[in-house]
Amino acid sequence: MELVQIQRSLVDYTKSLFMEGFLDAQFLQLQQLQDDSNPDFVFEVVSLFFEDSEKLLNELIIALDQPNVDFKKIDSHVHQLKGSSSSIGAQRVKNACIAFRNYCDVQNIEGCLTCLQQVKQECYLVKNKFETLFRLEQQIMASGGSVPTIELGF
């Protein structure tokens, strides 16, 4: 595929992620922070997020499986996941965390279990989206091109 076509694909793909709510404006903040001195910044932060969120999700699975569920602990983990997901612009993950916390507040275990599944699902989905995004970027750079910047004016 020609470089211009791949660049076009990247722009369209990124826009679709915003349209479908996977990403929000905070992601643009991350892209703005990336520069020549730190060309892999977005990739590094996103990778760190998924590494860390996997640990948090595992903690949540264990915590919800206890005979006496510690809702404070669960709330703390979900709160952290909400903070980190919102910081990278992973909007659907963040929203799933908000719903999760509401069930935590009323100590509804069934609700929490459902929300946990939803958070896991949203993390899985956005992770795949990011992988596609990074793959397109790599293709562009391998072809000697530069990654086009996205403006949220569409």
Place this chain on the structure above:
Amino acid sequence: MNPSNGNGSMSTASSSGAWDGRDQFPAGLRVLVVDDDPTCLMIFEKMLKACLYQVTKCNKAETALSVLREHKNEFDIVISDVHMPDMDGFELLKHITSEMDLPVILISADARKQVVMEGVTYGACDYLIKPVRIETLKNIWQHVVRKKARNTV
């Protein structure tokens, strides 16, 4: 770059002394940022550096407090997350306000009024809600100036 590990370590930017370059102000503002979440800490550090501040990061409040005690007068402002496992942001804030005269900004994904109220009542000069934008961080120098101005009255 030395990323903070789970043992409460910290990494320091350059070790220059007092910040006194008025012409370049607020470049060189000496910031200590504390957050136990590694993703957020990484983003804050990058944003603060993009503001041309001198950044030291900590992933534990206890470590942050020791650093501040050992290196008094080497920081202009502290930015701290509220919900941290060992010592939370409120406790850190209380220690800082009683032991030293540094402005403290609290940050949290928790936007509930009572939590923000608590932070402000305990003396936080600002309370920011995550996700924080770089534009917000570009303005934090005003808290340093305000505090200094109050102190010289």
